[in-house]
Amino acid sequence: MRAEGTVEAFRKAESLVAQRRPLEALRALGPVLDEAPDKPSVQLLAGRAYLFSAQFQRAELAFLRVIELDPSDHYARxxxxxxxxxxxxxxxxxTQVRLATTMYPDPAYQEVLGEIRAHIARVNASE
Structure with missing residues (x-):
């Protein structure tokens, strides 16, 4: 695939993820994943599409790959x-959200961390 085609496919996949059309995004992203499997941005977009389509194990692998390529990527965490x-x-x-919050102390990240802590507390209280 030519570079222009790769960029175009990536942009199309980004748009489809933003529209919450993850399966279509993954189809559009397929050639990009073949062409550039070690680009963190490509893995991150694939991970988001997998997450939005409830393919959690695939999402996990994609996000872990991003972190392997760029350990400082707080959003991937x-x-x-x-x-x-x-x-x-x-x-x-x-653990991952706490790390992300430490790296990037954004209120939205802190909200997610609080949500997970509350969920853990509920689970512990019911045991």
Whole structure:
């Protein structure tokens, strides 16, 4: 695929994810993933599409790949935490979101961290 085609496919996939059309986004992103599997932006977009389509294991792998390529990516840690939370892996989710919040102390991140802590407290109280 030519560079212009790769960029165009990536932009189309971004637009589809923004429209919450993740399966279409993954189809558009397929050639980009083949062409540039080690680009954090490509893996992050794929992870978001997987997350939005409830393909949690694939999302987790994509976000882990982003973190492997760029350990300072706070957003990848946040969405990895969300993905783990959706799988019921609250302790692991807490760790990733806490790291993301430490790296980027945004109120939205802190809200997610509070939500996970509350969920853990509810689970512990019911045991």
């Amino acid at each position: 946040l969405v990895l935490g969300r993905t783990l939370q959706r799988q019921g892996r609250l302790s692991e989710a807490h």
